[in-house]
Amino acid sequence: MSYTREELVELLRKHGIAPTHQRLEIAHVLFSRCEHLAADQILALANERFAETSKATVYNTLNLFRDRGLIREVIVDPKRVFYDPNTEPHHHLYNVDSGELTDIAAEDLQISGMPVLPPGMVTEGVDVIVRIRAL
Amino acid sequence: MSYTREELVELLRKHGIAPTHQRLEIAHVLFSRCEHLAADQILALANERFAETSKATVYNTLNLFRDRGLIREVIVDPKRVFYDPNTEPHHHLYNVDSGELTDIAAEDLQISGMPVLPPGMVTEGVDVIVRIRAL
């Protein structure tokens, strides 16, 4: 859950990412709490102690982490992307009132009857979003 | 599939919407073809014959139609919302390369193991998005 600086360095290196100060700060924000955060929240949390990371670097880094498979994007709100440090297949419960996003374990939810894909196409992922709100 | 002007007037009235010229044009765009369109595409199609609908009205109207249950939003691409004239429960196949969005009938796809909701919460909808791409 809580990684040391050295463990984070190792994690980035294992994914072919040079461990700069800013990237470690952002990795720390993402992997120390297991929440779903938007870019502006990540920027604010990274700069909580000392402001040393720019908006451009946060976006560069999130896109890099996503491309290298360290994190994934969750598309539930047209206004912002959420970043998920859990890249294992799983699903989401989205509270449309509060914006709170929580996980549903992949094993808990069974899907049957997946469509046959056109030839030459592969499934990149199956996202299930359960949208809930106060009665 | 193809509605007459009078049928569209009736459809809007039935949902408590005053049938103005612009709203009928937008309804025609949405209901004459059964595709998933983004706001800018709807604006372009509505103004294909005569440019008489503004961007503000397109957004006002799409939000009104959505609030009154005539259409629904599909959130698959962080860059734009798609509007779906089919409000029956169903799911989506999204080609991440081309941006093409197609329907999966609700009956074809079974989901079991839905989580128990916290008390006072109701499910607003369950969206399944199958993301596909070229091999």
Place this chain on the structure above:
DNA sequence: CCGGGAATTAGACAAAGTCCAATCTTTACC
């Protein structure tokens, strides 16, 4: 300790969507 490639940055830019106050339509009523 250098030097060059990689990373970071401020701020300009782009695109999607909202808001506003002025103007125009629709509609209910006579």
Place this chain on the structure above:
DNA sequence: GGTAAAGATTGGACTTTGTCTAATTCCCGG
């Protein structure tokens, strides 16, 4: 049909999320 109030539309300013660029700074192998 004529009228007026309520409702709808509009251009353009504004906001937000995210990208891009060129200048600067950092990092690391030799």
